[in-house]
Amino acid sequence: MASNKISLLEIIPIFAEYRNNIIINIKHLQEDYQRTGIKRVKGIRNENGELVQPWLRTEYIDNAEYVGMGKFQFNRNTATINMLIKRQVKLTKFEDQIPTLEVAGLLVNDLNTFNNYTIVSDGKINVKSLKVKISSKKAFDLLKEKAVLDAEDFDFNAEYTIQLDNLPLVVANSRYSSIDGLFNELAEIKVLTSIICAHLKKESDVFIEVQLDEFKKHYLSKNIYINFPTSNEYTDIQEALANGTIDSRLSYKIDIGSQDILNLSKLPSANKFVNRMYRFYNKETGEIIIKPSFEMAFNKNLAVRYRLLSSRTKMTKIDELMKPIFDDFLGLEQSGIVVGILTKVGADSLAQLLEDKQTGKQISKEEMVAALTAANTKLEQYVEKIYRDKISPLVFYIGCTGLLPEQMEAKAMTAEEAVAKYPDLQFSKNEQEGTFFAVDDSIISIYAKAEYYSKLISVDIDN
Numbered sequence: 001m002a003s004n005k006i007s008l009l010e011i012i013p014i015f016a017e018y019r020n021n022i023i024i025n026i027k028h029l030q031e032d033y034q035r036t037g038i039k040r041v042k043g044i045r046n047e048n049g050e051l052v053q054p055w056l057r058t059e060y061i062d063n064a065e066y067v068g069m070g071k072f073q074f075n076r077n078t079a080t081i082n083m084l085i086k087r088q089v090k091l092t093k094f095e096d097q098i099p100t101l102e103v104a105g106l107l108v109n110d111l112n113t114f115n116n117y118t119i120v121s122d123g124k125i126n127v128k129s130l131k132v133k134i135s136s137k138k139a140f141d142l143l144k145e146k147a148v149l150d151a152e153d154f155d156f157n158a159e160y161t162i163q164l165d166n167l168p169l170v171v172a173n174s175r176y177s178s179i180d181g182l183f184n185e186l187a188e189i190k191v192l193t194s195i196i197c198a199h200l201k202k203e204s205d206v207f208i209e210v211q212l213d214e215f216k217k218h219y220l221s222k223n224i225y226i227n228f229p230t231s232n233e234y235t236d237i238q239e240a241l242a243n244g245t246i247d248s249r250l251s252y253k254i255d256i257g258s259q260d261i262l263n264l265s266k267l268p269s270a271n272k273f274v275n276r277m278y279r280f281y282n283k284e285t286g287e288i289i290i291k292p293s294f295e296m297a298f299n300k301n302l303a304v305r306y307r308l309l310s311s312r313t314k315m316t317k318i319d320e321l322m323k324p325i326f327d328d329f330l331g332l333e334q335s336g337i338v339v340g341i342l343t344k345v346g347a348d349s350l351a352q353l354l355e356d357k358q359t360g361k362q363i364s365k366e367e368m369v370a371a372l373t374a375a376n377t378k379l380e381q382y383v384e385k386i387y388r389d390k391i392s393p394l395v396f397y398i399g400c401t402g403l404l405p406e407q408m409e410a411k412a413m414t415a416e417e418a419v420a421k422y423p424d425l426q427f428s429k430n431e432q433e434g435t436f437f438a439v440d441d442s443i444i445s446i447y448a449k450a451e452y453y454s455k456l457i458s459v460d461i462d463n
Helices: 008-017 026-031 137-145 182-200 209-217 237-242 270-277 317-330 337-345 348-358 365-401 415-421
Strands: 022-025 040-042 056-060 066-068 071-074 081-093 111-121 129-134 160-163 230-232 246-258 278-282 302-306 435-439 442-454
Touching: 008 071, 008 137, 022 026, 026 129, 066 081, 071 365, 129 137, 182 246, 182 270, 182 317, 182 337, 182 365, 237 246, 246 365, 270 278, 270 317, 317 337, 337 348, 337 365, 348 365, 415 435
Parallel strands: none
Antiparallel strands: 022 066, 022 129, 040 230, 056 081, 071 081, 081 111, 129 160, 246 442, 278 302, 435 442
16 A cells, blocks of 8 residues: 555556557567466367367557557456557458458458456556656656656657556555445446347447348457457366466455345346246237347337246345336336436437337337447446446455455455345355445445466467
């Protein structure tokens, strides 16, 4: 922890503000880099375990020594900071390196790959230093003032070394925002986001189905991101452990939950929940769709009703949270909860369409897909702001120090003690060995999970 020295947590916002004025020596970063997960390679393994390569590959257009400083991202439940570096690439055929310039009527000569470099891993520095060039004197002066740069005069041609391993990670006696009510807000948004994403799984507000099929053949997502299939480099984890090519470490997860639901991972997917609680059926024939999913929701011949639950079906706190949102979205009840969530995050177009739909107005598929897509972006941005401002800094502090902030006074509980006090909580195998704190109306969970990582140095592959 920092006392009178700036912490890494305080430096990151400065990097973020001036990221367009700082370039990083990528070769140095790769040479000094330790992978934090098992190396993955492009391709899929056949039934014999042999790797089948994709028919396309990427080649870097910028083979320069320096790349732009990436965006910094905090992991949502570990004390981990990643730097996401974007680099321009072209698609070429694997066999003859002939470039692919057009797919489904779209030029694809301006593609990017995104590579994650873990700066801090589970509360420990993973990248000791960055070698950079700085084009802004204002950025140089600020970093020098914070004693991060050991240089006297600004020189845009000079390479500076920013030493990270001598910085404390967090500030002593840090104070953090209250987390009261945050879990329920995030849980409601996650439920609605899951419904929207299930609708949009095979839909686009820009491209038609045939184009999406072409993108998929060329390993492109509907948002035109490169999306190669990948496989673990090692087919036998135990063998790789034995020969020392991989190792394991304990990763400490810090989750925020309520007194009813331990964390967001307990919420099932939208399609799984709709299959548990509802039935889609053909309005003309009455035929029941055995396995309903929201991909079918654009079929105008389909209607929805409640599923007849057996007497053995027990309604859980998760059901009680999710069902009102589903009921409202599906039009079985008109509570206004969905429109309330959408209005809060600024997704007004979908809120209006849903209100129009409830009055019997016919909505075209194109209108609905466009509104769902826009709403999904708004919901993601809203959630990201909550994590960035209120949750991730707290998770990082706890993960780095092993302590709750001073203003959060709570007695540690085992899983047995927690479930005795809050009987609706459900625990996974790893969580059963964890430690739990009741902070106001929230539960903070801390538990360990074994993670494997490749011991070889990685170059340009996501962690």
